[in-house]
Every structure is written in C-alpha cells, then in structure tokens.
Amino acid sequence: MGKGMIDLSEMYTVRMRYPFKVENYVRYHGRVNFGQGGQAHDVMDVIKEFGMVPYEAYTGKTWDKDRHNHSELGSVLKGMIDAVIKRRNPTPVWKKAVDKVLDVYMGEVPAEFTYEGKTYTPKSFAKETGLNPDDYVEITSYTHHPFYEKFILEIPDNYDNSFYYNVPVDELMNIIDNALENGYSVAFDGDVSDKFFFGKKGYAVVPEDRLDTEAEEPEKEVQVTQKMRQEQFDNFKITDDHLMHLTGIAKNQEGTKFYYTKNSWGAESKGKERQFKGYWYMSEQYVRLSTIAIMVHKDAIPAAIRTKLNIK
Amino acid sequence: MGKGMIDLSEMYTVRMRYPFKVENYVRYHGRVNFGQGGQAHDVMDVIKEFGMVPYEAYTGKTWDKDRHNHSELGSVLKGMIDAVIKRRNPTPVWKKAVDKVLDVYMGEVPAEFTYEGKTYTPKSFAKETGLNPDDYVEITSYTHHPFYEKFILEIPDNYDNSFYYNVPVDELMNIIDNALENGYSVAFDGDVSDKFFFGKKGYAVVPEDRLDTEAEEPEKEVQVTQKMRQEQFDNFKITDDHLMHLTGIAKNQEGTKFYYTKNSWGAESKGKERQFKGYWYMSEQYVRLSTIAIMVHKDAIPAAIRTKLNIK
Amino acid sequence: MGKGMIDLSEMYTVRMRYPFKVENYVRYHGRVNFGQGGQAHDVMDVIKEFGMVPYEAYTGKTWDKDRHNHSELGSVLKGMIDAVIKRRNPTPVWKKAVDKVLDVYMGEVPAEFTYEGKTYTPKSFAKETGLNPDDYVEITSYTHHPFYEKFILEIPDNYDNSFYYNVPVDELMNIIDNALENGYSVAFDGDVSDKFFFGKKGYAVVPEDRLDTEAEEPEKEVQVTQKMRQEQFDNFKITDDHLMHLTGIAKNQEGTKFYYTKNSWGAESKGKERQFKGYWYMSEQYVRLSTIAIMVHKDAIPAAIRTKLNIK
Amino acid sequence: MGKGMIDLSEMYTVRMRYPFKVENYVRYHGRVNFGQGGQAHDVMDVIKEFGMVPYEAYTGKTWDKDRHNHSELGSVLKGMIDAVIKRRNPTPVWKKAVDKVLDVYMGEVPAEFTYEGKTYTPKSFAKETGLNPDDYVEITSYTHHPFYEKFILEIPDNYDNSFYYNVPVDELMNIIDNALENGYSVAFDGDVSDKFFFGKKGYAVVPEDRLDTEAEEPEKEVQVTQKMRQEQFDNFKITDDHLMHLTGIAKNQEGTKFYYTKNSWGAESKGKERQFKGYWYMSEQYVRLSTIAIMVHKDAIPAAIRTKLNIK
Amino acid sequence: MGKGMIDLSEMYTVRMRYPFKVENYVRYHGRVNFGQGGQAHDVMDVIKEFGMVPYEAYTGKTWDKDRHNHSELGSVLKGMIDAVIKRRNPTPVWKKAVDKVLDVYMGEVPAEFTYEGKTYTPKSFAKETGLNPDDYVEITSYTHHPFYEKFILEIPDNYDNSFYYNVPVDELMNIIDNALENGYSVAFDGDVSDKFFFGKKGYAVVPEDRLDTEAEEPEKEVQVTQKMRQEQFDNFKITDDHLMHLTGIAKNQEGTKFYYTKNSWGAESKGKERQFKGYWYMSEQYVRLSTIAIMVHKDAIPAAIRTKLNIK
C-alpha cells in the first residue's frame, strides 16, 4: 500500500490489536467472534492509534526465531477471557494479565527503536512513512444493502463493526483495475479455501461445472454475476478466510485475465506451493466471486465512482 | 414519546423486527446475540421501515386473547436457525419458513386496516401520527469512549450496531430532567433486576452498603459517580434488562428525588406488584447508576448539550 | 407393488407422514426416534388415511426443480420440536407452525388434481388405483419372538409400533420367491451399507471371510443361518438403512442365485453407480442376512405359510 | 386386585422385569425410555411369564434390611448399557453381566420357596392364588384416538408398547365406581406431583383457579371435561408419575366425592405424610383429570361398556 | 505451629505452590485435581523449597487492599492450561505466561525484604524462625490401609501424592490431646460443610439421629467408631474442605469435650459468624468423625505411638 510497507512488522499490528479484541469479546459477554483473523482495516486502525514499527524492531517471536505459535496464544487467551466472562464479576486486573501473556508470547513492544540510524517511536515512525490511515477505504459489493452507501459488513471477523462502501461488482472490478493501473496495490480479503483455488498449482478459477468433483483443471469458466456473488455469500460458500495483496494484471494464452496476487505467507509456504514464492494468479471471475471486500487508497478509485460514494 | 403512542401495537414492532434479527444471526453464523430483547431504537427502525399500526389492528396474539408466548416462539425460531447455520449450505426457503412461523404465532400483519373510521396502511398511519423516527436519539454515558461523540454501545442487545451519543452522567440527568419538564417522556433502557429494585414495594434506590444483604429497606443512598457507573457496567453488574418510560419527577418526605416510571408490563404484573399498576419510583441515584441508555426527542435536549453533540 | 405405483408421488407420503412423526416424538417427550427414514408400512398407512397422488400432482419440490433438501427440513423441524419439548408447556399453535414449515419446504398438498384428464382427490385417486393397503403385510424372521405370531419389531425406524409377522428365514425366502414368481414385487427393508454391498459394482454378497478386509471381490459365500441373522441383528451389524424393491431372480455363471433389486434413488445415483440405473443384484445369502423385513401382498404368500400366520 | 396380593413381593416384579427393559433399551439403540417406573401391566406381564412370590420369599433387599436403593441400581445399569450401545458391536455376555448386577443389588430370585408350610415355584404360587393376568385390562380416556378401540398409549413409561382401551371420561369414572362398589380395587396410574395434590394434608383437588399460586386450600373445584383432560395430557401437565390403588369412595361434609387411595409407599412415607399411613383422598375431579389410565378386572367393567369395548 | 507463624504470609505459600500445581496438572494431561485447596503439607513443602515471608512483606493482594479473588485467578489459570493440554504440542513459554498471570493477580514475590529492621531473603527468614518443615508429619486414621504405616491418602486435594501416617482413631485423638496439652497447636484438615457444623452458632456436634432433618440443636451425640469414620469417608460424606488449627480443649456444662478451633477466615467471616471472631468449638465426636488428617510436630506425638510409627 506504499513502498515503506515492505519492512513493516505485521506482528505489531496483531499485538496492538489483541487488547481491543479481548475487551470487545468480554463486553459482548462472548457473543461475538474471537478469532485470530481480522480485516484490512485492523491494520489501519492500529496505525492510527499506535503507529507502526519495522519488522526488525518487533518480530513478534520470542521462543523460536522461525515460528509463531498464535494458535496456542489464541487458545490460552480465550481460556482466560471465557473464565472472566463466566464469573460475571470481573476483577480490575484481568486485562493486565492478558497484556502480560501477550508480552510473553509475542515480546514486549518497544517504546522507541532505531531504524536506519534514526530513533523513532511507533507514532513518529508512522508519521515518517507518510502513510495516512484515513486515506484508505474498504469496499464491498452485496445487494442486501443499497449501493453507494456504507454499511457494517456482517461477517464474524468484522467484530469491530467497521463500515464498508457498497458498489456493484462491475465497479468493484473497475476500482481494482484502476488502482493497479495507477500503481496502487489492492488489499484483497476473500476466500482461498474454495475447492478451485488450486494453491498447489498457483492459480484459481471458477469452472463452469462446480459440482463436477472430478474435474481437476477445468477449461471453461462461468461468468460471475452479482446474483451469484450474493448467493454464495448468503450460503456461507464464500467466506473471508485470507488477506492478500493484488499487485498486477496478466493474461494467459487463451486471453483469460488474471490478477497477480501476493500472499503474506509467501516465504513460509510448504510443499509444492513453495515454488510460487507466495504469488498466485486469480482469474477475473474468481476475484469477482471470492472477494469479500477490498481496501484501497481513496485516490485509486475512479473519480466517477468516488463521487457516487461521496468520498472526499 | 408522543400522544398517539398510547394505542400502538408493540407486537407489530416485534413482528416486523424478527426477520431482521433472524437474518442478522445467520449472517454472523450465530456469533451474535439472539434474544427476545431489544433497544429503544428497534421501535424507531421499524417505524421508519414498516410504519406502525394501532393495537386493535394487530394484537400479536393468535391462540389466547390474554397472553403472548414469545418464549416458545423465540425457542422455536432459534431451533430452526441454529439448524440452518449448522448445515452451512442453506436453502433459499428457510427465511420464508421463519416468516410463516411468525405468522402462526403472532398473526399475519395487515396490509391495510381501519382506525377510527379511516383506512390506513402501516406507513400511512405512521405518517398520520406525525411521529418522525429521525427525531429521536439514544444517549448513554460511559468513559470507555470519548464524550460528545457517537459510538456503537457494546451490549449484546445492540445486535444491530446502533450508535449512541455519549455524555457525562450529570448531563444525562440534565437531559432527562429537561425532557420531563418540557412534557417529553424518556425511554429508559436499564437494569431492573438489581437487588435494590424493590419491585414489590414499588421503588428502587442505591443503598450505601450494597453488600449488607440483610438490609431490606435501606435509609441512606450512595452518591453515584461516573466511575461507579463505569465499574458496574464493566463488571456486568448493570445490564440492559428492561425498557420503561420515565414520565415524571417526585420527591418523598425526606426530599429524595424520584422518577416516576411506567413499566410496559403494567397491567399484567402479578402478586404484590399489581398494586402499583405498572408504575414505579426510581430514585435519582438509581437512575444515575442503572440507566444503560435513554432515547429522547432531539428537541428535549438542552440546547447547550445538543450543540456539543452536534445534533441538528 | 402394483402397476400404478410407477408414477406415484413418494413425497406425498413423506409430507403426509411428517405431522404424525412430529406429534409422536413430542408425545414421547423426545424419547423415540425422529429420523427421515421410515418403514414400508408408512406408505400404506398414508394411503389408508390420506390417499395417494401421482408424482406430477405433487413433486415435493419448491425451490429447486431437481433436488429435495430433506436434510435441512429434518434439522429445522427437530430444532422446533426439541424447543417445544424442552419447555414442557406447549402452546396450541406449534403443530400449525410445523405444518406451515412443511408447506414451505415441500409445497402445499393439492386438495384436488387432474390426472390424465380426470379430476381426483387423493382419496378418490387411491380408490381408483384399486390398491388396498390392508392387503399388504410386513414379515420378518427373528428368534427373539415366537414364529408365526406378530410382534412390534424393535428398530428405531418402527417409531409407530407396527406389527410384523415372524417366520423362519427359509420361509421368508419362500415368500419372496413365491411372490416374484407370481408377478408380485417385494418391498425390501434392509442393510445396504454393509461392506460387501458393492454399490459401485452393482452387486452384494456374503463372503466367507468377512474379516478379511482386503478381499475386494470374494469368490465364496457363507451359508447364512437363522442364528447368524439373529446375531447380526442383535449386534447392530444389520440395520434398516434402505427401502428397495425386489423385482426378479437371476443366476450368474457359477449358478449363484441373485435377486434383481430396484433402488429408489435410481436415476439420481452418482459416479460409477450411475451405470446400473438404480438396479443391483443381491445374492440369495445377502438377502437372507440383510433383510430386516419385507412387505408383500397377502396373496403373494404361499398358502401353507399364510395359514400358519393366520392371515385371512 | 385380589386378597392374596397383600403379601406379594413387588420387588420380584421389578427384578424380573429389568432384563426385558434393558434388552428393549438396547434394541432401540437407546431411543426409548429407560426409567425405574412402569405401568400396571408390567406386573401382570411378569406374573404371566415368571409367576409371583410372597414378600417374605423375596424382599429385594440385600444390604440394608430397611431400604432399597433402586436409584443407584438404575444409574449403574444405565451406565452399563449406554456403554454397550455406544460400542455398536456388543459381546454376548453383557446381558449376563446385567443379571449378575441385578442379583447383587436385589438378591437372587428363589427357584423354590416355602410359604405357609407348602413349597412353591413362582409359577405354581401364581397358579395357587388363582389370579389370572389375562383377566385384567388397562383403560384410558383420550380423544387423539377413537373411543372403544385399543391403542398404544404414548407415554414414555409404556416402553413395551402395551395397548389400552379408550373410553370417554364419564365411562372411565363409571368403571371405577362400578369396580369399587363390587369389591374390586382399581389400579390408578396418574399424576401425584401436581401442585394441588396436597400430600402433606392427605387430599387432592382441582381448584377453580389453578393459576392462583397463593391459594393454599382452595374451596371450589372446577368441573373437569374431556377437553381439559386432553389439553393437560398434550401439554405434559399430567404425567404418569405414580401407581396407587383406589380402594373406596367417601364424601366430605360439603358432599364432595373422594376416592380413598392406597399409596404403595405407605409405611415408608416421611414427615407429615406419615400420619395418613399411606392413604389419601383424591376428589372426583382430581381423578377425572389426573388419571392417566386404570387397570381393572374385566368383570369389574359394567356390561354395557364391556360390550362396546368388545372384551370377552 | 510456632510463635513466629502468626504473622506469616499464607499467600506466599499459595503463590509459590501454584507453578507446581499447574505443571503437575499438565503432566497428568488434566487427569488430576486442580483446585484452590491444598493440604497442610503444602505449606511445609513451600517453606522447605522457597522459605517463608511475613505477611507485611507479601500480602498477595494487588487490586483491593481487603480482598483476594483467587476464584477468578483459579478459573483463568485453568482456562490457560486446559488450552495448553488440549493442543498436545505446547510451546516452551506457557509456564512463563502462567507466572506472569500469578504476578498480576497476587503481586511479585520479593527477593529480599526488611522485617523488624533486618533484611531477609525468604530462605534466610525461614531459617531465622527456626521452624524445620521436616519436623512435621501428617497423620490420618482409615482402615483401608494397615495402621502404623504411611500411605498416599486418596483425596483429590492430595494431588502431589504425599504420605500420611495411619493410626487408629483413638490414637489420633491421643495425639491431638497430647499436642494441645504440651503447647503445640494441631493443623486440622477436615469437613466443615457438614449439616451439623453450626457455623452460625459457633459449634459442631454429631447428633444421634443425623437423619432427623428437623432437629436444629440436638442434645445427644453418637459415639463415633472407626467403622463410622471409614463409611463416611468411603461414601464421600466426609471430605477435606477446610484447614483450621485446633488450639485448646474445653468442656461445656454437660461435660462434653470440645476442641477450640481457630479458623483462618477469622476476621473476614460475615454475618452472624462474625461474633465468634474466627473461633469455633468442635465436639470430640465431631473431631473423631470429621478429621480427614492432622499435621503435628513430631515431638507432640506420644512416645509410644511415635515408636510404633517409626518416626525418628
């Protein structure tokens, strides 16, 4: 989303976001999602409130230089706060206990750090990068709310009730194309667990006969409509299971349009997926169907659409 | 909230709100509250979208002229939609099935009805009453968000993520007093299950020693601070378990200020509570502590506060 | 069971039987089976009480011309009635709610319909076919009850406590053979989930070494005795998981006797099973072992056996 | 039900009935009731199959001369057979294990015993008493089945699917009166946990305002109709929680008719109930409402009703 | 157990014992008790390994000067370690996380502290007091192990498998009397939740008719035998629910012997119990029955018994 992002500490975002997630879960008495996942706006919210730090200043790893174990951390935290909720008369110290557990698993967050010879606080570092969280908006495309308005997207990972702009799917694709053509990357939040996301082969399509469970490499794709998007969303077929970056556009020999996609697991992927170095091609139809929402810089939105959305 | 409200069908609100509750619960895969309760804004949302009907045009009772059984209805609906969610591949007909079940339990909603000799649709009737849902705002007072801004109140019954204005508790009381003095009633959403809500005696106070479990009729009240409010909210001591209307102000012999409160169960209350005909007195301190939020007409807010809240 | 059956609406039976299943489950406070399955007599009970309709007059499909979703329907109904039972103080309207849900999922049942130019009610249509439900009896063969008497077969799907005649297994086979030789089909209720029911190959046998889990196409069969039948039934090895029709007798090259069996899923079977168009061959030994019970026309029973059973 | 019954061993019935209960529960894979309770016909079924023994020959007590502990026995047996069912591949020895456990808790059943100087087997003793189980029939009164026919009463304790004759409630009362007037006692199976069964005061009535939870000794009774019976049965208000014997008829000063009722716990009742020595008075209306079914000698039924029921 | 004990920090024991409890629970994969309770030897084990500190140097309170909330702490810890166990592949940091949580709830343990003008470590302070943990032994009296040997007492709170000496109950009482007469106090671990522990009246007895649930202040006590002790232990009637100190012997007017008992909740007890300032009288018979085990100084044991136990 900007040149400086390459070296950022994702784990700083995770670390700084956890106390909010935990408090939110307790306030709703556990009747809200508490997962490890999040949405693209989580990153921006953290930057806005707590700044950002480069990866070298906060790796988020404490006991193994190569691996995180967010799964144990997540389970341990849930064990703690479910206990707090069940008691219905919490002490004032449980939040502090949660903070200490986060520090043990992820490391303490630096108040100051040195980067390329200069000393920063997370806030001053964020300022230095020039990235302004308020410049980024999330956009989706569903028909159960009116287009060109904002609404709180009803997915469990949107646990903090953020607003998403709503546009027709054709305009959603316009925005993506416009952004990529003008040098902006696009944060993609969508479904990569679909049967036709061929992770091991490096690409994803929407074959015509999705019921034919024996087709391995389908040749023809279906044309994804707004109605199909909605049905698959309503039926839990398409869920928000991964965040990636769309970084370019390509065509294969048959002329099918694909989006070149950077997967954050990149270097860590295993087995056959390793060969793609964290990059995949998702077909245009796949993106039309499987995108839950995108986050882009306001300036990457075509002017006509931006006007309709009343984004200043 | 207006003269015409007296004869309104509460059940119309409940009936028209259920499909939204049900869909919302399914969209969040069950990770959200699904209770019988609601907030004051639920009423306004229904009026805005579906209008209103007088009680005589829609009693919401089908099998017993005297009683509702929303408890069976709620359990039956939850049984249905939990089954839908668990399957993760819903048919397109389950919503229709929910609608039919609502009709069976509560009766079909009239497209048109006659009231005092005139024929109305719910929308035209709402228009006729002159009540404008947009005139009403919800206001609360908690310190985990900044004052004079709106925030999504984190209580399970605020399942639809509505916004509440946030003011200091002294100004909250000002608003209530100003409203009552100017002839507006105030919708109170708060806690009536507190041990010192003496339902059978008709009043509620905040005794000084709340731990003294043997005091039956405490004499002295504690002075409720903003900090106390927050602690009791954070510890789940004060929860939103009932909606009532504050309709007047009174003082007892010792000069303690009480709010005269109309309870919607009124006529149906049993045993000793019957003598109060659905009216209770809540002391000023009790209201300071136990009010989760209020809903008032914008014009009932003192001008200075209204300006700070930027309510036009 | 008669020529006219070919075009009958199975779904009419299912639809008309559900209210009884539901009520029965509630009357026993949930301590009885509530599944989608049933026994052959369910069909006859519905014909007797509610008549029958041709498939074209009642497809039982409302939202997809090709598929049922009885699984969602079953779960939704169970969710509803478990809620009703748990409350222990049911309203009088829950049965009506169940009926409406059945209508939404399966369609409303026609009071009258036109078939081949004539107008019928379900009852008049049943009469027209000449099929008399009282002509059909269910027969089983187990030793925990005396032979030649009726008993209530203790299987969960016999939730309505129907009676079955009990004969030695040799006579059970006699009845089947006699029926098929005289042009009657035989309804078979038995086990097709057995490891040696080779659905994908189109036949089923009882190999000598049933423990040899590597044998794929066993050559020699065991001779099934009355004792084996009983043991496998007592140990839940043989359960009533499917209803089919035995329609003929055949021998393979080695002279093994097989029963030609029409499976109701016929046209809808998937993958390799498709090639058999819903027909399978079950060996004589397989039928001896895996038949829970049969239903046949009284007249298809050899006279000597019929006398012993005292069937008039 | 006969003079000789006074000294009979109830525990013999319980002991001999348990293996059937256990096997039945396993056959239905646990989807049937397994409680300590039973119906009047359980006694007759045991007499028919296993005879009877006097109390002195089989007390059913092994470890405490004064008390049974059927509750531990029942839980232990359920623990065993739930384990058997869950495995789905039972050994042939589990039934024997159940038998041994029954022997440990209740004592071994005598093959022979001496009573008043003569030696009997249970069967010869039963013969000696002259009691013929086939002379007894069970009768109920509900409208969800046709009158004057038999049906399998749908209550969890009728786990063995016994048939009950069905008559209008007025005729049910006629049968009771006729029996008592002619020297037959009547086995009553019904509800004694009703709020207005004043166990500690020795009588039971049906007060007019059953909702008035504060009335302790109501003066006026409601007239119980067939419809009320049905509603309370359908709503689980009236359940079969106890077996007693109606032994006589009495009137109080106001002329209200009561049935004098012998409770089998008699001698063992505690506290204030002790004064009634196991006898209670149930008002006519209470019996009309709370009788699930009765068992009487065929000859105790008025001839006209017997004809309608086609009991020979 | 010594003069210096009066000012000791019980919470230091709790704090230092928790990591062991937690690790033990995880090692047994959760198949061992994890409660807040403990046995008298827990204190000695901590003194031996970690020394002791005076109350003023470690209150164990962090967020409320008056109260602990070990209940939330216990639940939170259990939530954490159940999560760790369920994963079956723990990280190396979970123990550190547990330690931090303990510090948050109970405060950090001082490495050094000043007491009456001198500086100590916990170990040097323990040495200063002269108390030698090895001087203390635990003694019980049950017949399912041989007398005069040690055995691991099978109670859930003995999670660390400590050994107890076993003596006849008469000798157990001798030891208590001998200790009290010679100026030693006796740690009592036993049952205070018994119905006849009249906490609000300040004394405990063993009334003759323990079944008479209406007797409030029984006059005559039963003579407790070894057999009664064993039965009540085997039947879970007597459990180890509290630790107290026996500090003296007294007789009432009728000559009944009582033990004067110091309850550790003393100052904090509520309501009517407050008047006893944490002291109760337990009758001789009550102590015979309800003592699970005692801990005494070796020198407090009569020489003859000590010889039999082979305690040097």
Add this chain to the structure above:
Amino acid sequence: MGKGMIDLSEMYTVRMRYPFKVENYVRYHGRVNFGQGGQAHDVMDVIKEFGMVPYEAYTGKTWDKDRHNHSELGSVLKGMIDAVIKRRNPTPVWKKAVDKVLDVYMGEVPAEFTYEGKTYTPKSFAKETGLNPDDYVEITSYTHHPFYEKFILEIPDNYDNSFYYNVPVDELMNIIDNALENGYSVAFDGDVSDKFFFGKKGYAVVPEDRLDTEAEEPEKEVQVTQKMRQEQFDNFKITDDHLMHLTGIAKNQEGTKFYYTKNSWGAESKGKERQFKGYWYMSEQYVRLSTIAIMVHKDAIPAAIRTKLNIK
C-alpha cells in the same frame, strides 16, 4: 523376566488389578486416569498380593476362545463407577457388582488349580516359580527430578503412584545393555505409536529430519540427547502406550545398534505385521528417545549405578 513366565496368565494380572483400579478411581472422585493400560509394576504388585497362575489355568476368556473384549468391559465398568461417583452416596454393594461383572467377562479366578500334575493356589504357584517381585525395580531418566533418587512418575497410567528410579539416559542404556548381556530381559514401557515406529516393516528409528513427512525410510538418525528426551516428554510427544520386552542386541550392515524386542501381541498381530511374529528391532536412538521407563531385576543393574541408586 524368568523362564517360568512364558506360560503365565497375563489376564490373571488384569483381573486381579481391576478392583484396585476401580476403587482408586472412585476414591479420587474420578479425577484420576481409568484406562485399560498399566505399568510393569502392576504385574509385580499383583504377584505380590495375589500370586500368579499359568495361562492354562486362567485364560481370561469366557465367550470366545480366541478373543478378549476388554474394550467393552472397560466401558461397562466405567459406566458403572461414573454412576456411583455421580451419586455421592454409594451403597456398600457396588464393589461386589463390579466383581461379578469382571467374572462374567473374564471368568472366575481359580482358588486352586493343577499344573503339571501338582495342585497350587496362585500364591503357592508364585512361590514355586521363585520369582520375587521385590527384586524388580523401575527406572526412568528425566531431568525434572534429581538423578539417583526415586520419584512418582507423572504419567496418567501410573495411577497408583509408584516410584521410579531416575538416572541419566546414558546410564539407562548401560543398564539395558548390562541386563541383556547377562541374560536378563528388560521390560520396556514406551512409545510405539511414533510415526517412525515402522510396525509394518519391523523396525523403528529416529530419522534426522522428523518433520520431513515424506521420507519413508530415512537413512540417517539423530543423536538423542537428554534434553531431547525431556522436551518430547514434556510436550506429550513420547507417551507410554505399550509394554514390551527387550530380549537381545543386534547390528545391521551399517553398524547401527538395534534392540530385539518381543511384543506381547505377537501371535495376534494382523496384516503385514504378522511376518515378524511379534518381534521388532528398535534402534539405539529410538530406545533412548522413546523409553518412558524400564523394569529390570536389581541384579541386572551395573554395580556402580546400583550403589548410586542405593538399591540393596
């Protein structure tokens, strides 16, 4: 462990140990392991208390000459005793019921039997064999307790809190080698469910890259350290899932040292494992890593180690 052991009845051990297991489980109110497994000392404990019998005198099989079904027995017993625990007021007969169930499933234990022409009791037979249970000790190697001391090994199957000697892993291997070289076999309690225990190939190793899940027959082994042992034990990677006998030492062509291991399932193993007739080769590294504990005759321990352990 001695020549005479070859013909011993393992089932006698199981049978005689069960009542202890059951009682232990009930005493700890179910908060302890109740599995079918055990440790090597279980055998010795039974010999010491109840003697031993040859296989022909007690097969432990009652209903099938070829198979046990301890799994049903274990479930049935657990069902019984969980019921007993839940009631919290057990009768005195439940243990007898457990004994009878054991007899039904495993056969009654002979008080006397004839073996090779002589009559024995189990005790006299044990004496005759000359085997002295006190000669055998269990030894393990973990660093969470000091070396050269005994401790209660914290594994769920050590439900009876037995003590194990603790030595460094190199000495543990010395003991094994010394024993085998001097003609003693060694009981091995350890992990055979490890992915690199190639049961079907007859050997087990510790490949260098244990994460490489595709290596089927790894060539190079890792050198197992004390630290690795501890980590895998602490992380539940190595568990005590099987008891076997180490009976010899061998080297393969590459010079890798293997232990020849006799598996008790030997004759009964199925499929490809059958070819090894119950014998496997475990590499030295595998034994270093996967041995939870061993049991050996005291005299098989090298003198120097024995002195350090203070074993007389």
